[in-house]
Amino acid sequence: MPNGSSILLECLRREGVEVFFGYPGGVVLPIYDEMVRQKTPRHILVRHEENACFAADGFARASGRVGVCMATSGPGATNLVTGLVNAMMDSIPVVAITGQVSTKLIGNDAFQEADTVGITRPCTKHNYLVKSLADLPHAIKEAFHIASSGRPGPVLVDLPKDVLQAVWPGIESDAALKYPDFVDLPGYKPSFEGHSGQIKKAAAMIWHAQRPVIYAGGGVIASGAGALLEQLSELVEAPVNLTVMGLGAIPSDHPNCQGMLGMHGSYAANQAMVEADLLIAVGVRFDDRVTGKLEAFCKHAKIIHIDIDPAEIGKNVKVDVPIVGDCGQVLEKLNTRLADSREQSDGGLHHRESRRAWLARTEEWRRKHPYEYTDRTDEIMPQALLEEIQRATNGDAIVATDVGQHQMWAAQWLRFNRPRTWITSGGLGAMGYGLPSAIGAQFACPRDTVIALVGDGGFQMSIPELGTLASEQLPVKTIIMNNGYLGMVRQWQDLFYQGRYSSVEFGVFPDCEKLGAAYGIKGMVVRDRAVLRDALQETLAHPGPVLLDVRVSREENVYPMIPAGGALSDIILTDEDARKAATARPVPAQVGSGAGEMS
Amino acid sequence: MPQTLSLYVENKSGVLARVAGVLSGRAFNIDSLTVAKSFDPGFSLMTVVVDVPASLTEQVIKQLSKLINVVTVTCVSDSPAVVREMVLVKIYLPDEMRSRLLQEAEIFRARVVDSAPGSFTLEATGDSDKLEAFLGVIAAYGRLEMARTGTVAMPRGASRAVAVRNPSPKVAAGGPILL
Numbered sequence: 001m002p003n004g005s006s007i008l009l010e011c012l013r014r015e016g017v018e019v020f021f022g023y024p025g026g027v028v029l030p031i032y033d034e035m036v037r038q039k040t041p042r043h044i045l046v047r048h049e050e051n052a053c054f055a056a057d058g059f060a061r062a063s064g065r066v067g068v069c070m071a072t073s074g075p076g077a078t079n080l081v082t083g084l085v086n087a088m089m090d091s092i093p094v095v096a097i098t099g100q101v102s103t104k105l106i107g108n109d110a111f112q113e114a115d116t117v118g119i120t121r122p123c124t125k126h127n128y129l130v131k132s133l134a135d136l137p138h139a140i141k142e143a144f145h146i147a148s149s150g151r152p153g154p155v156l157v158d159l160p161k162d163v164l165q166a167v168w169p170g171i172e173s174d175a176a177l178k179y180p181d182f183v184d185l186p187g188y189k190p191s192f193e194g195h196s197g198q199i200k201k202a203a204a205m206i207w208h209a210q211r212p213v214i215y216a217g218g219g220v221i222a223s224g225a226g227a228l229l230e231q232l233s234e235l236v237e238a239p240v241n242l243t244v245m246g247l248g249a250i251p252s253d254h255p256n257c258q259g260m261l262g263m264h265g266s267y268a269a270n271q272a273m274v275e276a277d278l279l280i281a282v283g284v285r286f287d288d289r290v291t292g293k294l295e296a297f298c299k300h301a302k303i304i305h306i307d308i309d310p311a312e313i314g315k316n317v318k319v320d321v322p323i324v325g326d327c328g329q330v331l332e333k334l335n336t337r338l339a340d341s342r343e344q345s346d347g348g349l350h351h352r353e354s355r356r357a358w359l360a361r362t363e364e365w366r367r368k369h370p371y372e373y374t375d376r377t378d379e380i381m382p383q384a385l386l387e388e389i390q391r392a393t394n395g396d397a398i399v400a401t402d403v404g405q406h407q408m409w410a411a412q413w414l415r416f417n418r419p420r421t422w423i424t425s426g427g428l429g430a431m432g433y434g435l436p437s438a439i440g441a442q443f444a445c446p447r448d449t450v451i452a453l454v455g456d457g458g459f460q461m462s463i464p465e466l467g468t469l470a471s472e473q474l475p476v477k478t479i480i481m482n483n484g485y486l487g488m489v490r491q492w493q494d495l496f497y498q499g500r501y502s503s504v505e506f507g508v509f510p511d512c513e514k515l516g517a518a519y520g521i522k523g524m525v526v527r528d529r530a531v532l533r534d535a536l537q538e539t540l541a542h543p544g545p546v547l548l549d550v551r552v553s554r555e556e557n558v559y560p561m562i563p564a565g566g567a568l569s570d571i572i573l574t575d576e577d578a579r580k581a582a583t584a585r586p587v588p589a590q591v592g593s594g595a596g597e598m599s
Numbered sequence: 600m601p602q603t604l605s606l607y608v609e610n611k612s613g614v615l616a617r618v619a620g621v622l623s624g625r626a627f628n629i630d631s632l633t634v635a636k637s638f639d640p641g642f643s644l645m646t647v648v649v650d651v652p653a654s655l656t657e658q659v660i661k662q663l664s665k666l667i668n669v670v671t672v673t674c675v676s677d678s679p680a681v682v683r684e685m686v687l688v689k690i691y692l693p694d695e696m697r698s699r700l701l702q703e704a705e706i707f708r709a710r711v712v713d714s715a716p717g718s719f720t721l722e723a724t725g726d727s728d729k730l731e732a733f734l735g736v737i738a739a740y741g742r743l744e745m746a747r748t749g750t751v752a753m754p755r756g757a758s759r760a761v762a763v764r765n766p767s768p769k770v771a772a773g774g775p776i777l778l
Contacts, residue, residue, distance in 0.1 A: 118616070146667060186670050187608070187666065188667045309665070310661050314657065314658070
């Protein structure tokens, strides 16, 4: 007879789930017992619940499908929290399933009881406590619908043990379950289409602009609108700035692509924002890491903002033409309108020469101010490591990162040929994300090369997942950019705290050859620039998992850099500029936490 | 400036906490909050008076609208509306003051709902300004204990308390988003 646990697995199958990431415990025992009999969906045993959520998140980013994770009640559920907030901040579709103590015990401070729905309420797009088995299929149906539609995000479903054990009456097998084929959510009706009057206004505004810039982000990737964005850029002949979440939306090699903008973005991307007279913002949220000082942000520009979430419109920046809708659907209509010859003759042709001159200027900025560093033979510069990775993968690998200096250098130096190959914790900046998200991405894309590019700090937060790599024989290549520091925190202490280093040096780091060997994973340590290329080749050619520890130059800083709270025009390009700027400026008022990037 | 918001929400457990969480998560203080079943028992009507800077009201409305269980959010402060609050106030006063108090109560159309030696309990209804004035007057007569319901609101005329949730068709260029 079907019971709550078998029905749950049946519901997951009906949602097309093939693999999910989890960790067992007391109240989810009925589900894990059911897994003995049911082989699908496949459960991947991770080493910590936070990493189950990160893996589900990495799976979702790499595949575009909903990632699923599971944890027990109490500590299992609380360990998911960082992963849920991470998915929330970056709008990633994740469904988390947690066990809960039996309904009769809820509120009694039972063993391993926590108010999971209460704790995760602000960490999720929505959550459910299923108090009766009859409600389970609807809750799962709604969870997947809410997670994956509109602005995607995490949804948690909390399942008490007695619900998991209850018998589902009236059917002989799970396959006979009548799974709901619609959802009834009167308060949830995301709008996709975009208002045609607004799109018309946007088109007219675009054709009257002389210095337009496209500023695109994660919404484009979520909506699968990369090709349409490319088309927009070509129609308008406008440069494209990408947020850290938007990297890969159009190929890095596209002639109009300026790469990343914002705090560590390219000179060209940021300078284009300063001088633009029109900003076409697509699937972005005007994050403080992008805008810098709001009062100085895009002073000369009118702003068109396309986003599926109405709450993002006007949240940080006043917008001239808001368009609420799915990036893809809106861009399709907008492009059609822009391509219309009547629209073009109404101003489009008039300013074409100005726009071409503007595009040429941005090209010159890109040429004059590329990302730069001085390569050395006596040590490995972090940027050189990335250039070697780029050379070895040709932009075709999926790269998952942790948070900090290595992440920003990777965003600068790696080239992306297609969307969903760049897996990074953008909004939350959660250290320890790189390795588990790479695991999720590898399950989503088993034939792709997946690299977990991590710093020595974040790696030490996720070492236990080497166990998952080994037991699943996943060919993830973990590359540690090891400078022996919490590099980004050190950089801030260097630049803004007069070089007073505090708690940024561990002093001890495991011997990765031995660490790898302890898990049965090939481990290598590289200190010599001369052998780096061969070591990378060997890493990528190895059929199984590899742990490659690359010792890089220790005190290199990430540039360009716009100091927190500075205007985009305050961009700093070198150590020397940085020190000048630092002495001219007081210590920033906001002090960052230890979790990588700071305020 | 306190804003009065009217929320039409699904009548489910946890919805109140979600609404309160959106406000507390942004460090806004709730002046009053009432919630009860609407005419359709599957839904509830919530009236929230919250201290939000006027410039952020639109953002708060949009964040509340994002909650899956919230069907519509209307800012009642922006449009003509009937706004009422009830207070039960017990006043301890000397016997010789009782008849004068009753005269004051009459002015505010407050009713006596309980009487005991040494005290009256009065019921008064009105908008918050009227109740403040009433309480100010009777406070002179003796020690007070009170229970207030908080504000409930209903837009005047044909305008519906529950507007269309999805704001996109009403978005005007450069202007505020009308909900």
